[in-house]
Amino acid sequence: MSELTFTVPGMTCGHCEAAVKGEVTKVTGVTDVAVNLDTKIVTVAGDTLDREAIVAAIDEAGFEVVA
Numbered sequence: 001m002s003e004l005t006f007t008v009p010g011m012t013c014g015h016c017e018a019a020v021k022g023e024v025t026k027v028t029g030v031t032d033v034a035v036n037l038d039t040k041i042v043t044v045a046g047d048t049l050d051r052e053a054i055v056a057a058i059d060e061a062g063f064e065v066v067a
Contacts (some may be wrong), residue, residue, distance in 0.1 A: 016035075019062060020042055032046070
């Protein structure tokens with residue numbers, strides 16, 4: 001299993017967290033999504049992770065990945 005982290009500074013509340021988790025969990029290969037609102041970090045775990053697809057999913061949720 002591999003893990004990727006993303007910095008998403010626009011997340012501020014539980015709704016933001018739910019939106020990001022909802023979109024990222026749809027990405028093939030993703031098995032777990034953790035959002036830390038304090039650090040603005042999204043951690044994604046899975047067997048085969050496609051970074052570009054995850055960034056696109058976060059964008060679809062209305063947020064921009066900066067790192």
